[in-house]
Amino acid sequence: MTVVGYARVSTRDQNPAAQEAELREAGAVRVFVDHGTSSRVADRPQWVACRDYLRPGDELVFRALDRLAGSEVMAIQVIHELTEQGVSIRSLTEPALSIDTSSPMGQAIVGIMAVLAQLRVDTIRANTMRGLAYARSQGRVGGRPTVMGPERTDAALRMKAQGQSNTHIATVLGVSTSSVRRALIRAQDKSGA
Template identity: 70%
Template sequence: MTSIVGYARVSTRDQNPAAQEAELRAAGAHRVFIDHGESSRVVDRPQWLACMDYLRGGDTLVIRGLDRIAGSEVMAIEIVAELGRRGIDLRSLTEPAFDTTTPMGRALFSINAVSAQLRVDTIRETTRRGLDYARSQGRIGGRPTVMTPDRVEAAERMRAENHSYAHIARVLGVGASSVRRALGAASSR
């Protein structure tokens, strides 16, 4: 038997999801999963995972808006695609274009998904080109190392005396991972 299932989310623990829950129940949701104090950018929200586990093919997931389930366009595309693969429809109460229970809603979502993916791919390609250009100019990205040549030399001496990475890091006033990276790079030279 197919059913209508609701999902609500509030970003902070002191927010009250009662209005969202009431809207979802008025839309026919017999079961509503609610996450409290969870970011939409986090994929493994406890009640979201429970909701996804509960949903079956033929069910309809009702949400107040896409921002309740996804913190980015890419995330929304992935979630809707997964729901589609599983035979689960999605209906947004505040965005009528996102209603995969209708042919028009499916078509509009597909157009939006393609547009969002194009934006993501364009940003990725522009970033890659910029990094390639910077490398061709002799620049590499990232934060400068805290491990100066003097610190690397001191770390090598201490490591030769069997001191731990943590001890070396404390003495030099840097993180243990910085010491490991520097000594790994020094030993590969």
């Protein structure tokens, strides 16, 4: 078994030396450190290297869970993936996270955490969809207002009828080509053509 450490600091100005020292004191023979990266980014360079380095039976030690993951769902996913890989984890500041994933109880705890995380994601998604459906029923449409109002759409339709390209129309109207394309599609859908 190899003890591997992972440290992360959010800005380039921060110094990870204290984290590294704590991890070495905890027995880490190798420490991976990311500088100036958010915990919400899953593919941090040293985190990816750390994951590649870990082998079944190894232990990953870190100062706190927020060094690994920027959300509960992400944290549970990381814990689940490490468990599946046969890697145990240990937080220096959160002893409850030192789960023995080689035991049936540890595996059950990780499984329960994964189910609860998925339930949370599904509940948020269902609530969002319900809210959007209600807003639509009240005549509200989400998103940013289109730059292609009725005047611009009429002008785009006239230019298109004259054989102008979407790129040319966009340049003349001062909008993006994709805005012109979407407006023309909406106008065609409304006319039933």
